[in-house]
Amino acid sequence: MKGVLLVNLGSPDSPEPKDVKPYLDQFLMDKYVIDVPFLLRALLVRGIILRKRPEESAHAYKKIWWEEGSPLIVLSQRMHKKVQQKTEMPVSLAMRYGKPSIETGLQELADKGVTEVLLFPLYPQYAMASTLTILVLAEEIRKKKFPQMTFTDVPAFYNKPDYIKVLANSIKRSLEGFNYDHLLFSYHGIPERHIRKTDVTKSHCKINDTCCVTQSAAHKFCYRHQCYETTRLVVEALGLPEDKYSLTFQSRLSGDKWLEPYTDIEVNKMPANGIKNLAVVTPAFVSDCLETLEEIAMRAKEDFQENGGKEFLAIPCLNDSDEWVAVVANWINEWASAEIPVA
Structure with a gap:
């Protein structure tokens, strides 16, 4: 059975420093974000950056936080819901950092009997600190927790x-x-x-x-x-x-x-x-x-x-606009009906 995992960046659980700090730690300690040896990365992130950055970032998050929660999470959820309505396959949503995690998203699909997953990083352009880190982590989780699954990756769609x-x-x-x-x-x-x-x-x-x-x-x-x-x-x-x-x-x-x-x-x-x-x-x-x-x-x-x-x-991002949702759903349905990877 086929299914889809949409993956976006992520967000703290709240705009408070106590939630922003662990989010920033997870994000900045990613070796594909700050790509230096672990000890140096830990020194930079935990010894220097996280001493002041959580308060500063929390202040910024508070300025844009919605009543429903993080704008990125809320908008991603809205898009996910609309996409699901346009395909018969199970579609789950995950974040690279924070919640819901990639493991949670894959578990949701596994619980529905999915064994073939279209892994869909929601980034138009490819980068180490966005696309690659999603693909690497998802594969690590697949090997440990979901060995029965196979992945098809959606490549960067910057020129589609x-x-x-x-x-x-x-x-x-x-x-x-x-x-x-x-x-x-x-x-x-x-x-x-x-x-x-x-x-x-x-x-x-x-x-x-x-x-x-x-x-x-x-x-x-x-x-x-x-x-x-x-x-x-x-x-x-x-x-x-x-x-x-x-x-x-x-x-x-x-x-x-x-x-x-x-x-x-x-x-x-x-x-x-x-x-x-x-x-x-x-x-x-x-x-x-x-x-x-x-x-x-x-x-x-x-x-x-x-x-x-x-x-x-x-100018707003594409967010959950009907035109963008239709494109995403079309790519998904093309993959569902084909034996070749999404291109």
């Missing part, structure tokens, strides 16, 4: 035509009636070394103006290339002129070289460069979360306006 169409349509609807000067594509940042580590050719990725547009097998796992390609395809679908948009990366940690240009720095410079009305879309996420609701819709907006900007529009 139906995804691009839904994303472009969502942006177009959001921009109606908004006289914007510029559309910013802001993607979650990652350390540059992650790009090099996922380069299957071990030589292609130079992180410059040419490698991401030069055909290579490395692109299958290159987050930077996939961000630029998503942007290119959406821009093409919207018919945007070259001077009307740009791409940046957000949410970096100090101490490492992360992908550039940085969202906060670029946003702060825009008013002085004549951009007074700014729209921002965050295509690395399919569900609104702390990084979109607080970092972009609140902090970036405040910084933009303090530096002379006027109107700021944070």
Whole structure:
């Protein structure tokens, strides 16, 4: 019997420091997030970061927390419910960090007799700290707890035509009636070394103006290339002129070289460069979360306006929109009726 496990990032149980701290510990101690030896990672995370970060993050979470709970969890649950209504197969929802766990999700499927699982990371672009860590943990759990199961992984869908169409349509609807000067594509940042580590050719990725547009097998796992390609395809679908948009990366940690240009720095410079009305879309996420609701819709907006900007529009993620749900359900049903993996 076939079933599906949708997997998103996750969230603390509450916006209180006592719940934020264990969530951050689980997240930051992931070797695919902070990819240094365990002892050094423990020193950085538990000896330094977790001394102040839980209070700071809790403050940010409190600003975006809904009455029903974490926006990311609530939106993921809504999407899950809608997807389930469009397929006869069992569909479960899990989070890489926090609850419900991947093990819980797999157990739900196993209890329903599922032996073939479509593992669906809800990330358009592939990255070590998102897609890979989900796939690795799920496989570890499968071997220990569910050896009877087999997995089919949904690959990064950053360039799939139906995804691009839904994303472009969502942006177009959001921009109606908004006289914007510029559309910013802001993607979650990652350390540059992650790009090099996922380069299957071990030589292609130079992180410059040419490698991401030069055909290579490395692109299958290159987050930077996939961000630029998503942007290119959406821009093409919207018919945007070259001077009307740009791409940046957000949410970096100090101490490492992360992908550039940085969202906060670029946003702060825009008013002085004549951009007074700014729209921002965050295509690395399919569900609104702390990084979109607080970092972009609140902090970036405040910084933009303090530096002379006027109107700021944070474009919502795809969330549980009917068009996006229909695409996800269609991919699932295609897999259910085929003998070949989702592509």
